[in-house]
Amino acid sequence: MMNMPPLRIGLGYDTHCLGNGGPLRVGGIDIEGDLHALGHSDADVLLHAITDALLGAADCGDIGQLFPDTDPENRGRDSAEFLAEAIRLVRAAGWEVTNIDCVLLAQRPKIAPYIDEIRQRIGEIANLYPTQIGIKGKTGEGIGPIGHSEAIAARCVALLHRVG
DSSP states (O other), X not given: OOOOOSEEEEEEEEEEEEEESSXXXXXXXXXXSSEEEXXXXXXXXXXXXXXXHHHHHTTOOOHHXXXXXXXXXXXXXXXXXXXXXXXXXXXXXXXXXXXXXXXXXXXXXXXXXXXXXXXXXXXXXXXXXXXXXXXXXXXXXXXXXXXXXXXXXXXXXXXXXXXX
16 A cells, blocks of 8 residues: 555535524534524534545545434434544544634625634534634625525535644
């Protein structure tokens, strides 16, 4: 087997339809308002994208393989558990998180007021410093399902480095 490079990059993406009534779970926190994400688990689009980015970078499968929406055990499950397991698998495979960088796509709510709290919460779940976590909010500019507040999406890139 050839030597593995000391760095790995993973890309995560997730999207969920939005429904009436809040709160909206994003990045491990609840944002009060009149929308919530629809999904089998708690539908935390940001934690799902981060989880997939980390799993992909470490060659540890994906969120659907580890936590299928066909498993009743995952109904309503806290996505923080998915992220914590992904971190455990990444570290068991000999990798450590260098940083993650995420974009949350939502017309509303505006994400800027919650970025520091989200970074703090993700850091707690993943045992990372908030400075290792980038979060940006983007709107849909009134176009398509994001712009019409019918959906929310997240994209995440994770950089891992080899340890040991």
